[in-house]
Amino acid sequence: MIKRPEQIRLLSMGLPDKPLNVGGPEAKRNDNTQSSTNTTTNTTTNVIDRRFVNDGGGAGVAGDNNVTYNSVSSTDLGAIAGAMDLGKTSLQLGHDDMNAAVGLAGQTFQQAVTSNEDMFKLNAGNMMDGFSKLMAASQSVMDTAKAVNQTATADVQQAYQSAQEMSSGSKFLVAGGLVIAGIVALQRK
Template sequence: MIKRPEQLKLMAIGLPATPLNIGGPQAKRNDNSSSTTNTTTNTTTNITDRRMVVDGGGAAVNGSNNTTFNSVSTTDLGAIAGAMDLAKTSLQTENADMTSAVGLANQTFNKTVDANTAMFGINASNMMDGFSKLLDASNAVIQTAKDVNQTATQDVASAYQAAHDTSTGQNFMVAGGLIIAGIVAVTALKGKHA
């Protein structure tokens, strides 16, 4: 059906080509008459053939989306067995290398522990000798301090005693001098009064 320019404009803005107020097939929506709707559903099934033909000594890989399919001919001329032997040999070699590396690491660790233990023993022994010598020196200093203190105490006591003896002796001399002076004075006074 050929559309008029007015209808094309209406369709361009999303409206029906024939307005409802004019009539047309859309006007039947407001009609109270019954209508029948037939729905037809079509189902399409895609079948993908993933068959692979592999001749003797060959291999094939086929994929679809995230699925991979492979096929290997049973007459591979020993390629798979060779690959398996190579993988097995590689794993055995890697295992032997890892065992050797772990053994070497263990030996290194043990030697380090032994060396540190010996060094710690030497350092501890030297430290104990140093502490022992420090204690001996401290005891000698303390004994010297005691001796000096005792000698000083004795010297101070002797000096005090000597000073006390001297002052006591001088007291007697002063007293003796005063007595003699008193006698002389009394004698002189008697001579003047007589």
């Protein structure tokens, strides 16, 4: 059932939604007694104990939703200072170890570069030596080929001249033979 605004207002004050003089179900028209309404309000208070017991020195941390509470006793017996020293020592050792590792890596890289340079120089020297020997061998082959060519040319020239001399002598012989053959032929006629 939908209530009207005045009914809601009456209910919010703890009264019935129909006033007694209107004739609600409990209404007695001729009743002269007074009605009374008692309102009880309960309040709950939550007490959160955030006390710290730091016996003999120490530190405590507590949290409640987004709020953090802490307590550090001034008699921590050097625990915080010791923890800070431990942290600083750990950081320093990590830093020193990292520097040593980087230094070792640098030395290894430099040694690799030096080894490669040395190997390149050795290989380049061997290669140049090999090229020099190859050039000397090529020159020797060229000199031998030149000498063989000169000898062959001289031999061919000598053979040609001998053949020419023989052929000149043979020409006279052939001519002489022809003359004799012609004389013999004439005599038989």
